[in-house]
Amino acid sequence: MWQGPLVVPGGDHQSPIDIAVRKTVFDSELKPLVATYDPQTCQQIWNNGYSFLVEYDDTTDKNTLKGGPLQDKFRLCQFHFHWGESNDWGSEHTVDRRLFPAELHLVHWNSDRYTLFEEAVMEENGLAVIGVFLKVGKRHEGLQKLVDALPAIRHKDSIVEFNRFDPGCLLPANINDYWTYHGSLTTPPLTESVSWIIMKQHIEVSHDQLAVFRSLLFTSAEEVQKSMVNNFRVQQPLRGRTIRSSFT
Ligand SMILES: CC(C)NC[C@H](O)COc1ccc(S(N)(=O)=O)cc1
Numbered sequence: 001m002w003q004g005p006l007v008v009p010g011g012d013h014q015s016p017i018d019i020a021v022r023k024t025v026f027d028s029e030l031k032p033l034v035a036t037y038d039p040q041t042c043q044q045i046w047n048n049g050y051s052f053l054v055e056y057d058d059t060t061d062k063n064t065l066k067g068g069p070l071q072d073k074f075r076l077c078q079f080h081f082h083w084g085e086s087n088d089w090g091s092e093h094t095v096d097r098r099l100f101p102a103e104l105h106l107v108h109w110n111s112d113r114y115t116l117f118e119e120a121v122m123e124e125n126g127l128a129v130i131g132v133f134l135k136v137g138k139r140h141e142g143l144q145k146l147v148d149a150l151p152a153i154r155h156k157d158s159i160v161e162f163n164r165f166d167p168g169c170l171l172p173a174n175i176n177d178y179w180t181y182h183g184s185l186t187t188p189p190l191t192e193s194v195s196w197i198i199m200k201q202h203i204e205v206s207h208d209q210l211a212v213f214r215s216l217l218f219t220s221a222e223e224v225q226k227s228m229v230n231n232f233r234v235q236q237p238l239r240g241r242t243i244r245s246s247f248t
């Protein structure tokens with residue numbers, strides 16, 4: 001995992017964290033999550049040197065997230081993953097210290113209050129990120145289209161057009177059981193602008209599908225090759241925050 005700045009000045013709402021289940025607090029006021037995505041608004045997939053991002057047109061309210069812990073309506077701008085060099089670790093969040101081989105992040109920004117992601121990223125109520133744990137098991141049919149596009153973006157800053165991908169196919173069957181807490185981006189600028197919504201139910205992908213993630217590179221074509229693995233941040237202190245659950 002990248003070290004990066006160990007402590008962010010004045011940062012006491014940093015991410016990722018461990019979810020100690022027995023310390024979470026059930027909140028009956030938490031509403032069901034409503035995620036509405038339009039596969040036609042998928043635009044490109046690219047390697048940004050940290051992960052690979054699948055980006056969506058977020059100039060209209062075509063891909064929205066509302067409900068759950070959220071007061072406002074949020075727009076999907078991209079999703080990406082974090083993973084390890086082996087199946088024994090790779091996720092950023094953990095549940096009772098349990099590590100998963102990978103974690104999906106669906107990144108949304110508050111379109112009721114802001115006009116651009118870059119603006120929302122600086123605000124406390126600016127972002128909402130859905131986290132989904134990945135486990136190695138049966139092949140994920142919906143993921144394969146994305147896996148097949150990865151060899152074309154092996155190097156940092158490579159990008160290819162990518163259309164008609166439904167991010168909803170990556171959500172678990174049950175999206176009503178989740179944990180939520182206030183935290184930060186897990187890569188620079190590390191701003192404390194994220195309402196985290198971590199799904200209790202994981203999705204399954206095959207060993208071979210995950211192996212293709214590990215064939216990506218952190219480095220550009222001119223540099224000495226470095227495999228893109230262990231692209232997760234070290235866990236951060238809870239600092240007295242409460243993690244709420246939508247389920248008992
Ligand atoms: C133009 C600058 C602000 N771009 C910064 C970059 O987009 C950072 O975006 C993000 C977005 C999401 C996350 S995570 N892993 O917490 O879901 C981290 C960084």
Ligand SMILES: [Zn+2]
Nearest residue numbers: 080082105186
């Ligand atoms: Zn992430």
